[in-house]
Amino acid sequence: MERTVFLVDMQAFYASVEKVKQPHLMNKPVIVAGDPKQRSGIVLAACPLAKQEGVKTAEPIWQARRKCPTLEIITPHMELYLTLSLEITKILEYFSDLVEVYSVDEQFIDVTGSLHLFGSKQAIAQAIRDEIFDAIGVEARVGIGPNKALAKMACDQFAKKNKTGIAELNQSNIKALLWPLPVDALFGVGHRMNTHLVKMGLHTVGNLACYPVDWLKKRWGINGEVLWRLANGIDPSPVVPKTHQTQKAIGHHMTLPHDYQREADIKVVLRELSEEVARRVRRQDYLGMTVSVNLQSHRFGSKEGFNRQLALTEPTQLSSKIYQAAVILFSRHWEGYPVRGIGLTLSKLVPKSTQQLSLFDEPQAEEDLSRIMDLLKERYGLTAIMKASSLLDAGQAKARANKIGGHSR
Structure with a gap:
């Protein structure tokens, strides 16, 4: 059926x-x-x-x-x-x-x-x-x-x-209705992918649907096959209730009030993002294995910026571990351009109950301190206790404390 x-x-x-x-x-x-x-x-x-x-x-x-x-x-x-x-x-x-x-x-x-x-x-x-x-x-x-x-x-x-x-779109009408549309009308084709596809001569959804799937896989791997399937109206993914309650990643993104150009200022925001992501991970009783950092240039449409990830040696919910990985990614990939937006994500989440104890590390003291800080923030507000760096001009935690998604409630 x-x-x-x-x-x-x-x-x-x-x-x-x-x-x-x-x-x-x-x-x-x-x-x-x-x-x-x-x-x-x-x-x-x-x-x-x-x-x-x-x-x-x-x-x-x-x-x-x-x-x-x-x-x-x-x-x-x-x-x-x-x-x-x-x-x-x-x-x-x-x-x-x-x-x-x-x-x-x-x-x-x-x-x-x-x-x-x-x-x-x-x-x-x-x-x-x-x-x-x-x-x-x-x-x-x-x-x-x-x-x-x-x-x-x-x-x-x-x-x-x-x-x-x-x-309605279905297999009986996608050739007449969907295929004539520009290729960026396809679900999953963003600005950069659209540029690549157009350069290949694939201007419409129909062009992509009729392109040899093996050639797309050779260039983009599984993502190439996924695009071909979508262009042909193939998508076996189920409708899954309560997906927001079983997260695979927890992240936070911040659009800055002005362009940040100093390394020290950007690190202040990375620390704040690490604190916020770690707090949300602890609230849901998860540990995460992979840290991702996304930096956006002040110039939309340019190739400046990056989105890179780093696997940790063991899963964590501590802001210090997340921040260390974020700084490594930032130091490796930032090329000195002014920054407009910064995002940080912890992914590959697992329940904390699965945590294996290390013979060499004892994170319990830091975990206990983090949970006390979480309790203080829950009871008295997000600004009740903060890193001193958040009081610097570059800090955004105080200004965003009473907002949702960076906007007023």
Whole structure:
């Protein structure tokens, strides 16, 4: 039996929530954006009226204002958005127990076993849209497919652009609908991969789908085969509920308020990221084996920057071990360019109960101290106890302590 998978996406989620919250904004062009005084002063979400004026997500506020002088600019309320996202999950779970949260405003739902209860695919999709609008006041778009990849592309490329808010991609129509699209319309093709594919003469999804898979594998290994499969509408991955509760990696990314150029300043942020990642790893009682550092240049689109990882000799949840590995990666790969964004991730997570004790290292004292610091932060706030380096001008921990994802609650 062929599966029926939906990707349910909220239209301009943050901006739509703000319009529901403040009805006087309903017929005005609205964007939700970070602090204009900081580097985070970019558009996080733009309502359809703002998009009609050419405003785009991720562009600077000044640029958006130039396009639409009448813009209403709202600071984000991340706690509210996360709460409503959970409410949407509960609505979807009425239609199926197979709901997978993909992001704060996108969720997969497998309704294969629910068709006999609710009717046709189109009927269920419309019922979902109606329930979300009645409960939250936000328009949803639904992509339908026999797998997650086609459902995602049906939503992004078609449901978001038609009046019904519903679209379907399957094996009977991908050649007519999906293959003529530019190759970067394919799920998983980012800016750099798009550049490589176009240089190979693969300008459309169809070009990629018809390219010899062995040649793609020879160049990119398993990733080359995955791209070929996606272009041909092949994706066996299941819809897995509660994936956010069984994490494979824990990371934190920070967009800096200005370009950092000094090695010492960047290391201050790396230390703060190590502290935050370690705290979250301990809270979930994990250990991690691989540290990854992502550095972004101040120039978007350039080749400056890196994303590298380092395997540890043994799994850890200590910030000191994470920071040591991060500094090694930074020292090896940073080439002196100004830095705009820094990310740090601990991956290959395992439950702490599986930890093997070392004959030569005794981490217990540091672990005990770390847990005491965690308790202090939980009770009195993240700024209750900090590394002294966070009080330097380069430190960001204090400024970000009361934010979610770098934005106001």
